[in-house]
Amino acid sequence: MRLLLLTGKGGVGKSTIAAGTAALAAASGLRTLVLSTDAAHSLADALGCGPGVVGAEPVEVGERLFVQQVDAQLRFEQSWADIQRYLLSVLEVAGVDPVAAEELTVIPGAEEVLALLELRIQVLSGRWDAVVVDCAPTAETLRLLALPEALGWYMQRVLPVERRVVKALRPVLTRAAGVPMPGDGVFDAVERLHAELDEVHALLSGPDASVRLVLTPENVVLAEARRSWTMLSLFGYRVDGVIANRVFPAAGADDWRAGWVAAQEEVLGRVGDSFAGLPVWRSAYRAEEPVGLEAVRAMAADAYAGADPLAAPAGPGPFEVDRTAAGATLRLALPGVSRGDVHLARNGDELVVTVGSYRRLLTLPAGLARFRVAGAGVDDGALRVRFVEDAGEHHHPGRDSGRRAAPGAERSGG
Ligand SMILES: Nc1ncnc2c1ncn2[C@@H]1O[C@H](COP(=O)(O)OP(=O)(O)O)[C@@H](O)[C@H]1O
């Protein structure tokens, strides 16, 4: 099953291209679902479906082509309700105004992330050969899917203990602390949400998934798309191409249009440089809005120019581990980043990678956790971290302080 996400700034043409890409996939024989998690649903409009036709369940709009617009608010209430109710009860005891409390329990971007839980349901249903996702305006929210990984340690080791302790002491604690202790329902909800988000992250960073960036040839839009590429790679998502939409056709240009054509050509040159190694597909600015199945399919067909829009992702993914004689090398794609922008730290079996304002807590594969970091570098759009066997630990297998005993052994190498 092929999973493709389209993301990019608002208004660049994500919904139109998502619909067109899905229409092409369906035409090629794949049972295809195009699903929107963007609260500003325009998928149905792009496909020219009348009001009320497309809803929160997949609806067939063409041969093998289904459309679904996830009700983000509803998903949010289903997944977050138990946790939120508990937080609200605590805040109420603390004397916080109910309206303010309601606001405090809302996480920005949470709705869009929870909308992605629908993706998990659809993928698990086994109904589809391809799922095309019309994503929220920025890829920002995909970052939140790495939350389960970051909370992994807490969830595995602390939460179960807390749960048992709270269960045993709930009556006493509630009286002593004066705030209600979380009940089983809250723990269940937290655990379920954690597991489901983790699964969605695994699906989206898996071998059959990729993200495609949609942009228009404008400097501001390009700058954001470049940041998205870095951020998506950091969090383990594979970006497989760029679609430059609304490109002015050069033919028959008057002065005004010729000016725009030249300006766009300049930015498109920079798009090519910025996304070196990725295909950049061009989609012409049409004389009218592409609305309806035929129109969006024709537009996508022109843009992909014969390339299979759902071809299996090729080349190495954003994250790889290679075993070497002395240990292993971890490679994490970080396009557009130089060594100075990256900060690296080791925290037990986690590698903490910080790029600008983004931080990922990367859980090291089991085999790597016992190695120490011997060096790291950034080149060719990727971070490489060298791990070597920690000789100290092997000479003293019974000494668990071996790591600390060697000063500097945990240095990240730069
Ligand atoms: N290549 C194009 N030529 C002409 N109009 C386009 C083109 N691509 C998109 N549009 C129009 O631009 C508007 C925004 O497109 P849409 O796909 O809804 O963007 P997004 O989902 O990124 O917000 C729509 O009215 C759409 O019909």
Ligand SMILES: [Mg+2]
């Ligand atoms: Mg849209």
